[in-house]
Amino acid sequence: EPEVTQTPSHQVTQMGQEVILRCVPISNHLYFYWYRQILGQKVEFLVSFYNNEISEKSEIFDDQFSVERPDGSNFTLKIRSTKLEDSAMYFCASSEREGPYEQFFGPGTRLTVL
Amino acid sequence: DAKTTQPPSMDCAEGRAANLPCNHSTISGNEYVYWYRQIHSQGPQYIIHGLKNNETNEMASLIITEDRKSSTLILPHATLRDTAVYYCIVRFIQGAQKLVFGQGTRLTINP
Numbered sequence: 001e002p003e004v005t006q007t008p009s010h011q012v013t014q015m016g017q018e019v020i021l022r023c024v025p026i027s028n029h030l031y032f033y034w035y036r037q038i039l040g041q042k043v044e045f046l047v048s049f050y051n052n053e054i055s056e057k058s059e060i061f062d063d064q065f066s067v068e069r070p071d072g073s074n075f076t077l078k079i080r081s082t083k084l085e086d087s088a089m090y091f092c093a094s095s096e097r098e099g100p101y102e103q104f105f106g107p108g109t110r111l112t113v114l
Numbered sequence: 115d116a117k118t119t120q121p122p123s124m125d126c127a128e129g130r131a132a133n134l135p136c137n138h139s140t141i142s143g144n145e146y147v148y149w150y151r152q153i154h155s156q157g158p159q160y161i162i163h164g165l166k167n168n169e170t171n172e173m174a175s176l177i178i179t180e181d182r183k184s185s186t187l188i189l190p191h192a193t194l195r196d197t198a199v200y201y202c203i204v205r206f207i208q209g210a211q212k213l214v215f216g217q218g219t220r221l222t223i224n225p
Contacts, residue, residue, distance in 0.1 A: 004157075033212065035213075035215075037155075042215050042216065042217060043152070043158060043201075043213075043215040044215070045212040045213065045214065048211075048212055056212060058212075089155060091157045091158070093157075093158075098208070098211075099207050099208065100146050100163060100165070100207045102148070102160040102163065103160065103213060104160065105157030105158045105159065105160075106157050107156060107157050108155070108156070108157050110155075
């Protein structure tokens with residue numbers, strides 16, 4: 001069964017450093033998303049991406065964040081200068097098309113900022 | 115997106131049916147009801163969704179009231195592996211709409 005994969009599973013970084021979280025969505029999916037979950041809190045939407053453009057972004061997704069689909073398979077989330085409060089699980093998701101189609105989530109990357 | 119209300123926690127005996135309620139009294143006509151679950155810290159897992167008719171798949175059944183203001187997710191024969199946080203989410207059907215997660219219901223299946 002096709003699945004969304006994410007690498008690395010755990011990333012530890014120093015405050016102020018740049019990190020890139022990688023995702024490989026399901027191959028025929030066209031819509032891509034990033035969510036995050038701070039420990040003990042709700043899953044929060046960050047950004048949606050379609051046709052090489054951001055479709056929607058939340059207030060969390062400020063200038064420190066960017067997304068890219070550098071090739072036909074990867075979807076990345078970059079945090080330019082990490083802060084302590086960026087420590088969270090980051091989940092990538094994809095869906096086949098818009099409308100009432102389910103989003104499939106990856107296993108997540110645990111980001112720890114020291 | 116319409117707001118949903120779920121009980122914070124529920125318990126169910128293994129092998130019994132687990133019935134998880136959700137209120138979404140402000141749902142509009144073009145909003146679907148989705149259910150996801152999250153086992154420990156894993157990525158959320160899609161379970162089922164519906165608009166106004168009852169739905170069933172290999173994982174669960176979704177019962178939506180006629181006025182669409184509430185719904186119930188039914189796990190017919192709960193197992194220990196069904197212990198998770200269950201999220202009821204209302205979502206517009208147009209566009210690449212985000213999922214808005216609440217606190218969900220923490221379902222514990224007891225042996």
